[in-house]
Amino acid sequence: MIDRHGRNINYLRISVTDRCNLRCTYCMPEKGIESLSHDDILRFEDTLKIVKVAASLGINKIRYTGGEPLVMKDIDKLIYETSKQPGVDEIAITTNGILLYDMASDLKKAGLKRVNISLDTLDAEKYKSITRIGNLSKVMESIDKCLTLGLKPVKINTVLMRGFNDTEFEDFLNLTREMPVEIRFIELMPIGEGINLYEKRKLGFGEILKLHPELIQIESEKSSTAQMYKLKGAKGKIGFISPVSCKFCADCNKIRLTSIGTIKPCLHSKEEINLRKYLNNEELLTNTLKSAIFNKPLEHHLEEEKASRSDKMMYQIGG
Numbered sequence: 313m314i315d316r317h318g319r320n321i322n323y324l325r326i327s328v329t330d331r332c333n334l335r336c337t338y339c340m341p342e343k344g345i346e347s348l349s350h351d352d353i354l355r356f357e358d359t360l361k362i363v364k365v366a367a368s369l370g371i372n373k374i375r376y377t378g379g380e381p382l383v384m385k386d387i388d389k390l391i392y393e394t395s396k397q398p399g400v401d402e403i404a405i406t407t408n409g410i411l412l413y414d415m416a417s418d419l420k421k422a423g424l425k426r427v428n429i430s431l432d433t434l435d436a437e438k439y440k441s442i443t444r445i446g447n448l449s450k451v452m453e454s455i456d457k458c459l460t461l462g463l464k465p466v467k468i469n470t471v472l473m474r475g476f477n478d479t480e481f482e483d484f485l486n487l488t489r490e491m492p493v494e495i496r497f498i499e500l501m502p503i504g505e506g507i508n509l510y511e512k513r514k515l516g517f518g519e520i521l522k523l524h525p526e527l528i529q530i531e532s533e534k535s536s537t538a539q540m541y542k543l544k545g546a547k548g549k550i551g552f553i554s555p556v557s558c559k560f561c562a563d564c565n566k567i568r569l570t571s572i573g574t575i576k577p578c579l580h581s582k583e584e585i586n587l588r589k590y591l592n593n594e595e596l597l598t599n600t601l602k603s604a605i606f607n608k609p610l611e612h613h614l615e616e617e618k619a620s621r622s623d624k625m626m627y628q629i630g631g
């Protein structure tokens with residue numbers, strides 16, 4: 313569906329839970345998180361109702377995220393039912409990869425097409441420190457498994473942070489020499505816990521690119537927000553996503569559904585539209601979603617405001 317600014321909105325990201333099995337320092341506080349109760353979280357059938365209505369309005373791409381989507385019971389069934397919805401032709405997940413090794417095969421059978429695995433460091437100790445809990449080898453095994461299963465493309469999301477993992481940039485580049493993965497370096501955003509680290513850790517990609525003239529610019533996928541590069545002869549690619557320093561709102565094609573049933577037309581705006589109360593009235597549900605899409609804000613204001621205006625943190629929205 314075309315919004316009031318002429319953008320074709322065809323992509324819905326759905327956060328199925330705010331729970332996560334990691335505690336990444338720039339995303340979630342270590343303690344004091346009150347997880348939502350099961351009654352607060354949209355039921356499986358309710359999520360499907362929204363997917364159905366969204367598909368009728370031209371959404372053809374669904375991404376399940378969280379929290380951690382793989383901690384949700386029956387995520388494979390949700391993916392399967394989603395794959396049967398007329399109009400939906402691409403289902404993806406964003407995951408930290410910790411539980412993926414054991415689940416990847418079932419998820420693929422259920423209809424999963426694409427996987428983004430979040431991985432900020434290739435060093436086991438640093439991985440433990442940034443995630444506060446995680447085991448790097450589990451994520452690496454999951455990446456291999458997805459490649460073996462032919463889930464294509466396997467994308468790796470890496471938030472590049474000054475003084476934390478910028479020194480590993482070449483190690484990530486070297487990974488693409490042998491592995492057919494797409495590593496997407498994402499700017500740290502001043503949202504949630506990221507606000508506390510932003511000034512110290514923010515890193516624009518211009519300075520990285522200047523240091524690496526060996527990177528060859530290549531064409532980006534249609535509707536991708538990444539600027540793509542590769543090393544000569546490499547099996548994989550790398551991308552830079554710069555939501556703060558080089559915002560791409562004019563090309564934004566997404567809306568987001570939180571696990572409590574609100575639509576966020578823009579990641580960084582306070583605005584949330586509650587769909588929950590219309591779940592038993594398909595006409596009202598459709599009209600409310602239509603209006604939310606049509607009125608999607610033109611752009612975010614991170615560059616003037618210095619912090620996201622969203623009342624929710626990334627783990628409550630899903631990225």
Ligand code: SAM
Pocket residue numbers: 332338339377378379380381406407408428429430469471498499500501502503504505506507626627630631
């Ligand atoms: N648990 C899943 C995962 O780790 O991929 C999905 C949810 S997580 C919130 C989605 C993405 O948001 C991750 O790639 C994470 O690195 C990113 N993220 C969280 N906080 C961020 C921030 N302040 N700036 C940039 N990316 C952030």
